[in-house]
């Protein structure tokens with residue numbers, strides 16, 4: 001089963017509109033004609049119109065770092081799926097570890113957001129991963145299984161095709177400590193097996209599972225060489241066009 005890799009940039013709370021424009025103007029020529037992998041940028045919501053406008057007609061998709069599960073309503077500070085779609089966004093991250101850690105997102109909230117994204121045809125990237133204490137306590141596999149099961153509650157095999165998972169061990173995010181390719185591959189296998197249990201072998205074999213956590217130009221190749229790693233979700237090293245280009249072209 002061949003899965004087209006997805007290389008995604010999570011810009012977190014960085015860049016102004018001017019800086020975002022400068023990035024896209026420099027980045028698009030660097031990856032023009034690159035069709036081996038899908039490329040997506042995830043800027044802050046306030047940057048979406050700028051980045052989507054600048055990337056229009058290119059091979060670079062743009063999405064939100066977070067959406068609310070409600071269609072609309074009195075949810076101060078949140079972004080709705082309809083707002084994302086209206087400005088031309090096609091993807092969304094869901095349940096990033098920083099959302100879980102600092103904004104109290106639970107598997108139940110992640111599940112609601114996943115249903116909302118699928119209902120509206122937005123490609124969801126569901127982020128999961130264990131914290132250091134869980135890894136050290138030998139609980140990684142059970143944490144990942146719980147997160148996958150929680151995120152996928154009520155999702156049918158028929159509806160699951162657009163879903164992308166990002167495995168991001170929390171201890172590797174922004175720390176410079178990447179999981180070794182073997183550690184990452186082991187986790188990806190656990191995740192794919194769990195998806196197979198829940199949604200069947202065919203859905204699991206087709207589902208893309210990205211790795212995230214200190215992905216850099218010098219470690220991306222060995223990570224991408226693993227059979228169950230189908231792309232990367234990149235934070236710090238996605239903020240500069242030449243660095244992200246090198247990762248895209250692993």
Ligand code: PGA
Pocket residue numbers: 010168172173174175176212213214215233234235236237
């Ligand atoms: P990092 O972030 O590449 O800076 O570790 C990854 C992420 O949080 O998605």
